Amino acid sequence: MAVTSPLPEDLLPMTPAMFNILLALADGEKHGYAMMLEVEANTGGSIKMGPGTLYGSIKRMLASGLIEESDERPDPALDDERRRYYRLSGLGQRALHLEAERLEHQVSVARFKHVLDGSA
Amino acid sequence: METSPNAPRSLILSIRLYQALLAIYPSSFRREYGWQMLQVFGDCCRRALRQAGLPGLLRLWSRTLLDAVQSALEEHAQRGVDMSKEKFIKLSGWALMLGGLAVVLGWVASTRPEYDRHNALSLPIDRYINVAELPLLVMGMLLLSVGFTGLLVRYGKTAGAFGRLSLGLAMVSGVVSAVGMVGLAIYDSNPWWSMFFFSLTFQFLGATLFGVVCLRRQMLPRWNGLPLFAGIWVPLFVVISLIVEQNSGTWVEWPEWVFYSIWFLSLAGLTGLGYLLQSDSQPAVMPAAAG
Numbered sequence: 001m002a003v004t005s006p007l008p009e010d011l012l013p014m015t016p017a018m019f020n021i022l023l024a025l026a027d028g029e030k031h032g033y034a035m036m037l038e039v040e041a042n043t044g045g046s047i048k049m050g051p052g053t054l055y056g057s058i059k060r061m062l063a064s065g066l067i068e069e070s071d072e073r074p075d076p077a078l079d080d081e082r083r084r085y086y087r088l089s090g091l092g093q094r095a096l097h098l099e100a101e102r103l104e105h106q107v108s109v110a111r112f113k114h115v116l117d118g119s120a
Numbered sequence: 121m122e123t124s125p126n127a128p129r130s131l132i133l134s135i136r137l138y139q140a141l142l143a144i145y146p147s148s149f150r151r152e153y154g155w156q157m158l159q160v161f162g163d164c165c166r167r168a169l170r171q172a173g174l175p176g177l178l179r180l181w182s183r184t185l186l187d188a189v190q191s192a193l194e195e196h197a198q199r200g201v202d203m204s205k206e207k208f209i210k211l212s213g214w215a216l217m218l219g220g221l222a223v224v225l226g227w228v229a230s231t232r233p234e235y236d237r238h239n240a241l242s243l244p245i246d247r248y249i250n251v252a253e254l255p256l257l258v259m260g261m262l263l264l265s266v267g268f269t270g271l272l273v274r275y276g277k278t279a280g281a282f283g284r285l286s287l288g289l290a291m292v293s294g295v296v297s298a299v300g301m302v303g304l305a306i307y308d309s310n311p312w313w314s315m316f317f318f319s320l321t322f323q324f325l326g327a328t329l330f331g332v333v334c335l336r337r338q339m340l341p342r343w344n345g346l347p348l349f350a351g352i353w354v355p356l357f358v359v360i361s362l363i364v365e366q367n368s369g370t371w372v373e374w375p376e377w378v379f380y381s382i383w384f385l386s387l388a389g390l391t392g393l394g395y396l397l398q399s400d401s402q403p404a405v406m407p408a409a410a411g
Binding site (some may be wrong): 006007010032034036048049050051052053054055056060061078082083084088 | 145149152153155156157158159160161163164183184186187188190191194197199258277280337408
């Protein structure tokens with residue numbers, strides 16, 4: 001059964017969980033726990049995903065073609081070979097780029113309105 | 121999931137409890153991700169114990185319980201929505217096929233003369249055909265609207281704003297056209313005829329515009345030209361008739377084969393589109409709000 005890929009613009013704006021998972025995968029493939037740690041670190045601990053939220057998001061992002069499962073497995077001596085690794089797809093890279101641009105624009109509006117220096 | 125023989129009892133107990141907790145998720149989700157979730161939770165437990173001991177583990181549990189309940193509810197809801205959407209899309213595929221057929225049969229019925237035993241052209245069966253005309257046309261247009269709603273549910277997210285607007289036009293126009301048809305049957309006056317006729321045209325125009333989007337975006341699994349083929353004949357006929365009327369000053373009387381061609385081409389397109397829709401009924405799963 002065919003699953004139609006949406007356009008990257010159709011996926012915006014993203015939820016914080018989705019954006020942060022994509023951001024965690026931006027520099028290479030990772031397994032679930034590594035993604036969870038990176039999201040926590042990147043958000044200063046403000047987003048702490050549990051396993052349910054993490055894998056629910058992964059399921060939906062796989063279905064919409066934003067990420068894909070990596071076929072390569074690490075050396076079993078270094079890691080459990082049953083762990084699944086995920087990476088960004090082409091659609092995921094474009095969607096992440098667009099969302100980052102969108103957020104950047106919002107920050108520039110906030111800066112223009114002096115929100116960031118507290119004089120608003 | 122295996123744990124080291126030297127693992128603290130709190131870790132072993134936590135992993136066993138979480139394994140039992142996974143039962144609250146839908147079985148398909150559990151089969152696909154259960155082991156991975158257990159693995160991640162085990163890693164989280166080890167980290168919590170290493171960093172903050174038992175209090176850290178308890179804090180992790182309080183967060184995890186909340187996460188489990190929330191995400192399990194989300195998965196069950198998503199599963200329910202996907203299943204009912206899938207069923208609706210399948211049915212709407214059939215609605216497109218039957219709607220097209222009903223409209224064509226209704227139109228064929230409208231070409232038959234009123235039953236009159238003294239008229240050699242009138243057949244005894246016309247007695248029933250005359251009665252069937254209105255229900256067939258009304259039902260046909262409403263079924264087509266259901267079909268276009270199914271297309272919107274299935275392809276709305278990938279069709280973009282213009283595609284969604286086109287399908288919305290087709291849906292609404294079908295309902296308005298059916299109302300116009302009923303009004304025409306009761307009052308037999310020009311405004312009702314215009315309402316019926318132009319709404320019918322807009323219904324097929326909506327399908328045509330959606331067809332243009334399909335051709336541009338190539339979003340159907342196959343036969344991307346089909347919506348355009350199904351939709352274009354009625355609006356094309358109306359535009360040509362209006363141009364001819366503009367130039368000649370009278371509404372042109374087209375031969376009957378023109379109408380037959382228009383309706384049978386439209387029916388062929390709608391049947392193909394309905395078949396495609398009901399065989400491609402799995403809605404595209406989009407990332408839902410999470411975290």
